[in-house]
Amino acid sequence: MAAICGRIHRDSLSAVTVSRVSVHQEPGRAAVNPDAFKAALGRWASGITVVTAQGPDGPVGLTASAFSSLSLHPPLVLVCIGQASSHHDHLVGAPGFGVHILGAAQEDLSNTFAFNRSDRFDGLEVEEGPLGIPLLPGTLARLACEHHAVTDGGDHSILVGRVIGATVADGDPLAWWQGGYRRLDLT
Numbered sequence: 001m002a003a004i005c006g007r008i009h010r011d012s013l014s015a016v017t018v019s020r021v022s023v024h025q026e027p028g029r030a031a032v033n034p035d036a037f038k039a040a041l042g043r044w045a046s047g048i049t050v051v052t053a054q055g056p057d058g059p060v061g062l063t064a065s066a067f068s069s070l071s072l073h074p075p076l077v078l079v080c081i082g083q084a085s086s087h088h089d090h091l092v093g094a095p096g097f098g099v100h101i102l103g104a105a106q107e108d109l110s111n112t113f114a115f116n117r118s119d120r121f122d123g124l125e126v127e128e129g130p131l132g133i134p135l136l137p138g139t140l141a142r143l144a145c146e147h148h149a150v151t152d153g154g155d156h157s158i159l160v161g162r163v164i165g166a167t168v169a170d171g172d173p174l175a176w177w178q179g180g181y182r183r184l185d186l187t
């Protein structure tokens with residue numbers, strides 16, 4: 001059986017056309033085929049963040065695109081952290097964590113916090129924020145969060161943070177779509 005994803009093009013307020021893209025789903029299965037799952041989720045465009053915390057042996061951090069705003073009253077955000085990550089327990093165990101929204105020119109920073117095995121903070125002028133949260137310079141926005149809840153999310157943990165501080169800068173965001181970095185045309 002083929003699962004059908006509709007791609008909607010809104011050409012004008014009155015004209016909406018749908019072109020169809022097929023992805024495969026195995027028959028008789030309760031769970032979606034992993035390729036279909038990845039193909040569908042790859043079509044969700046996101047920004048990119050670096051999530052940091054103070055670990056027992058110094059600052060820790062990783063690149064995460066699974067980030068969302070959650071609530072205004074109280075001000076909550078969420079980020080999903082892989083349970084297999086060597087940073088997972090430090091991010092969950094610290095009193096708070098920082099979320100840095102990356103700008104269009106920060107692919108290198110994203111790669112450092114996704115792939116570097118050695119000191120990811122090497123050469124960065126890290127500021128100490130509230131709750132000892134390590135804050136990185138030069139990102140589009142920075143949120144300092146205290147832990148509000150941690151929930152199981154399959155092979156990830158969902159960290160819900162109550163935002164206790166935020167700073168912003170001007171610039172375009174770095175985006176992630178279909179497994180690659182993208183620049184958004186925001187005009």
Ligand SMILES: Cc1cc2nc3c(=O)[nH]c(=O)nc-3n(C[C@H](O)[C@H](O)[C@H](O)COP(=O)(O)O)c2cc1C
Nearest residue numbers: 062063064065066080081082085086087113114176
């Ligand atoms: C663009 C991009 C987005 C990512 N998003 C997430 C994410 O949302 N959650 C997560 O746990 N890992 C995510 N990762 C992977 C982690 O950054 C990576 O597994 C981690 O930094 C590897 O370090 P570790 O092996 O010590 O955990 C992402 C990686 C990239 C390149």
